[in-house]
Amino acid sequence: MRERLHAAGWGYAFISPALILVAVFLVLPIGFMLYISLHKWGLLGAPTFVGLDNFVYLANDDRFWRSIVNTIFYLVLAVPSQIGLGLFLAILVNKKVLAREGFRTIFFIPLAISFVAAGILFTWMFATTPIEGFFPRLLASVGLEFPRWQTTDAGWAMVMITLMNTWKSAGYCMIVYLAGLQGINKEWTEAAAIDGVRTQWQEFRFLTWPLLAPTTFLLVVTTVIFTVRGFEPIFVMTQGGPAGGTTTLVYYLFDKFPDTVGIASAAGTVLLVGVLALTLVQFLAQSRRATYY
Amino acid sequence: MKPRHGLTLILLIILTVIFLFPFVYLIGGALKTNQEALTQPAAIFPSVPQWGNFAEAMKVIDIPRMTFNSLVMTFAVTFGQIIIAALAGYAFARLRFAGRDLVFVIFLATLIIPFELLFVPLYLMLAKLGWINTWWALIVPSLANPFAIFLFRQFFVTIPRELEESMYLDGAGYLRTFWSLMLPLAGPAVATVFILTWLAEWSGLLKPLVFTTSSEMWTLQVGLNFLNRGAQVSTPTIAYLMAGIVLASIPPIIMFLIFQRRFVASIAQTGLKG
Numbered sequence: 373m374r375e376r377l378h379a380a381g382w383g384y385a386f387i388s389p390a391l392i393l394v395a396v397f398l399v400l401p402i403g404f405m406l407y408i409s410l411h412k413w414g415l416l417g418a419p420t421f422v423g424l425d426n427f428v429y430l431a432n433d434d435r436f437w438r439s440i441v442n443t444i445f446y447l448v449l450a451v452p453s454q455i456g457l458g459l460f461l462a463i464l465v466n467k468k469v470l471a472r473e474g475f476r477t478i479f480f481i482p483l484a485i486s487f488v489a490a491g492i493l494f495t496w497m498f499a500t501t502p503i504e505g506f507f508p509r510l511l512a513s514v515g516l517e518f519p520r521w522q523t524t525d526a527g528w529a530m531v532m533i534t535l536m537n538t539w540k541s542a543g544y545c546m547i548v549y550l551a552g553l554q555g556i557n558k559e560w561t562e563a564a565a566i567d568g569v570r571t572q573w574q575e576f577r578f579l580t581w582p583l584l585a586p587t588t589f590l591l592v593v594t595t596v597i598f599t600v601r602g603f604e605p606i607f608v609m610t611q612g613g614p615a616g617g618t619t620t621l622v623y624y625l626f627d628k629f630p631d632t633v634g635i636a637s638a639a640g641t642v643l644l645v646g647v648l649a650l651t652l653v654q655f656l657a658q659s660r661r662a663t664y665y
Numbered sequence: 666m667k668p669r670h671g672l673t674l675i676l677l678i679i680l681t682v683i684f685l686f687p688f689v690y691l692i693g694g695a696l697k698t699n700q701e702a703l704t705q706p707a708a709i710f711p712s713v714p715q716w717g718n719f720a721e722a723m724k725v726i727d728i729p730r731m732t733f734n735s736l737v738m739t740f741a742v743t744f745g746q747i748i749i750a751a752l753a754g755y756a757f758a759r760l761r762f763a764g765r766d767l768v769f770v771i772f773l774a775t776l777i778i779p780f781e782l783l784f785v786p787l788y789l790m791l792a793k794l795g796w797i798n799t800w801w802a803l804i805v806p807s808l809a810n811p812f813a814i815f816l817f818r819q820f821f822v823t824i825p826r827e828l829e830e831s832m833y834l835d836g837a838g839y840l841r842t843f844w845s846l847m848l849p850l851a852g853p854a855v856a857t858v859f860i861l862t863w864l865a866e867w868s869g870l871l872k873p874l875v876f877t878t879s880s881e882m883w884t885l886q887v888g889l890n891f892l893n894r895g896a897q898v899s900t901p902t903i904a905y906l907m908a909g910i911v912l913a914s915i916p917p918i919i920m921f922l923i924f925q926r927r928f929v930a931s932i933a934q935t936g937l938k939g
């Protein structure tokens with residue numbers, strides 16, 4: 373009995389630093405955010421209770437709805453492109469080619485560069501205003517016009533952000549897929565060859581791709597969350613522009629800070645509900661998958 | 666099989682050129698004069714390499730000071746997280762106490778809370794404490810990492826109990842067992858948390874951007890962002906900006922190359938990048 377109490381005492385002692393930090397800097401702020409979302413609060417002065425006014429404000433704010441549409445647009449562009457390129461890279465570097473370790477490092481190393489650095493660099497390479505950068509001039513030299521993504525064309529602005537994000541993140545998807553590919557049994561490939569799978573495309577379509585489904589699912593979940601959270605790429609490359617066209621939900625929230633913390637917190641609450649829903653979907657899909665296989 | 670691999674190699678070389686081009690253009694741009702960077706963006710390489718750009722960039726923004734700030738914040742958070750998470754992970758894996766599993770589940774649930782929404786209430790709390798623009802704001806809120814705690818717990822669960830029991834028989838307490846047996850055994854978990862946290866802290870912009878107000882407390886990322894905004898609107902300092910990016914990218918690339926195997930292994934295992 374004394375022995376168990378002794379262990380319990382040390383147990384509490386060992387978790388107490390983590391417990392205090394998680395309680396104060398993760399759990400408390402969430403409660404506080406819900407509280408602020410029900411108040412009108414500038415940075416100065418006392419908060420006044422306004423009920424759901426901040427949420428009503430969001431519901432009536434076109435920019436807020438556009439930010440949700442923009443977030444979905446960004447997801448649709450960014451998630452398939454990094455996963456697709458990552459899969460392609462993984463299949464290539466999984467073959468026994470010359471210097472494949474070197475190729476892996478090359479595709480992976482952009483992950484070490486910060487989003488700030490990569491965002492500035494890509495903005496400069498693709499710049500159209502005030503002067504034209506490398507790629508617009510390259511296109512101009514063959515008589516084509518580069519899209520005016522910095523001034524008028526928000527759709528293309530999102531494409532530029534996606535290009536940067538894909539360059540930086542494809543290597544991450546490649547590594548996860550490589551782990552998945554190495555889990556595929558060689559005997560299955562041979563058995564499939566006997567069953568009439570002839571071309572590389574057939575092997576990919578009927579063997580590799582279905583077997584990689586759990587990996588793809590894991591990647592979709594993680595990249596969706598990272599993309600929804602993406603603040604730096606947008607802040608650095610477009611600041612939500614042109615004309616609010618790349619303002620995602622996270623950027624909208626940042627934009628409302630610090631002058632209208634109540635509205636920012638209401639937007640944060642919506643974002644939290646969204647992240648919770650995503651996690652729930654992930655959880656449900658995983659448990660269904662487990663019984664399916 | 667031969668010709669197929671030939672095609673693979675060609676594709677890999679094309680992709681290598683695409684992936685490396687931004688780096689090449691960055692270094693080329695960092696070595697141009699500001700005038701040349703502005704008027705000759707189509708040229709990849711400078712006509713005359715301006716090695717002095719790195720020193721000049723340091724005069725425009727205080728890069729040594731910002732590097733120091735980034736290093737202090739990054740290493741403090743990384744080491745703090747490792748100690749705190751390893752202690753908690755050990756307790757969750759090995760010590761029995763009431764409410765243990767409930768607390769662990771709550772910790773896991775906090776994993777999904779993104780900092781991108783947390784910073785609003787955190788800012789108000791830190792302002793109340795008077796911590797804005799201090800080291801406290803940059804370090805303390807980041808010390809608890811539920812993901813690191815989870816990783817350590819999973820690692821400690823796999824270690825055979827016999828090793829600890831021989832320690833207890835020798836009269837060692839839990840603290841000594843943790844410190845001189847379990848923590849040294851947890852090398853791979855320590856390395857995983859180290860590289861993931863180190864890179865995330867070094868690269869992050871939102872936290873230092875929001876929690877600092879004066880340039881003495883800025884990290885490199887905030888400084889680069891500031892220099893970028895300046896370069897867009899007023900003075901033509903594109904080459905200095907590129908030089909600053911090169912300088913700011915050297916430490917993480919060194920870290921990355923040192924820890925590459927660990928980094929790759931941890932991503933392959935967890936599917937997460939911190």
